[in-house]
Amino acid sequence: MNDEPMGIQEALFDVGPDEHVGYRVPTACQVAGITYRQLDYWARTKLVVPSIRSAKGSGSQRLYSFRDILVLKIVKGLLDTGISLQNIRLAVEKLRDLGVNDLVGITLVSDGTTVYQCRSNEEVIDLLAGGQGVFGIAVPGIVKELTGTISSFPYERISAIPNTEVDELAERRRQRSS
Numbered sequence: 001m002n003d004e005p006m007g008i009q010e011a012l013f014d015v016g017p018d019e020h021v022g023y024r025v026p027t028a029c030q031v032a033g034i035t036y037r038q039l040d041y042w043a044r045t046k047l048v049v050p051s052i053r054s055a056k057g058s059g060s061q062r063l064y065s066f067r068d069i070l071v072l073k074i075v076k077g078l079l080d081t082g083i084s085l086q087n088i089r090l091a092v093e094k095l096r097d098l099g100v101n102d103l104v105g106i107t108l109v110s111d112g113t114t115v116y117q118c119r120s121n122e123e124v125i126d127l128l129a130g131g132q133g134v135f136g137i138a139v140p141g142i143v144k145e146l147t148g149t150i151s152s153f154p155y156e157r158i159s160a161i162p163n164t165e166v167d168e169l170a171e172r173r174r175q176r177s178s
Contacts, residue, residue: 021155022052022063031150032072047089048072052158063156067100070146077137083110091115108137
């Protein structure tokens with residue numbers, strides 16, 4: 001084994017999210033610090049959609065991944081600083097294809113209108129020196145906080161085979177009606 005110190009990304013994933021678990025709406029709302037109405041609106045308008053399972057009719061449950069909840073927390077942080085939802089949509093669009101490993105390496109800096117993605121301390125300093133940045137969101141800090149917080153919440157284990165996860169509530173209803 002290599003004796004060199006682990007990078008932040010490797011260290012996070014030793015204790016980080018399990019990609020085979022999902023979180024229901026109440027957990028996603030509580031952990032991200034948002035209301036059900038916000039979550040529902042953001043899902044319907046495709047700002048942040050659940051990547052594990054979307055709602056499919058009455059009684060079905062959305063299931064959010066760790067990454068989804070991370071993006072929800074980022075959106076909430078940007079909203080709290082006064083960024084418009086329109087500008088947040090532009091920022092989220094640029095983050096959409098990034099995995100948790102990629103997100104851990106960035107800091108979001110904004111001048112109140114535009115959101116900039118910085119991958120190094122030098123980029124952050126350059127933005128601040130140029131008078132661009134007013135505030136920043138350090139994504140590694142959010143990931144670390146989220147990793148610790150979410151571990152105490154209930155989750156649903158999903159199958160490794162796509163489209164075969166079982167919604168426990170739907171399964172109980174099916175059994176009752178049989």
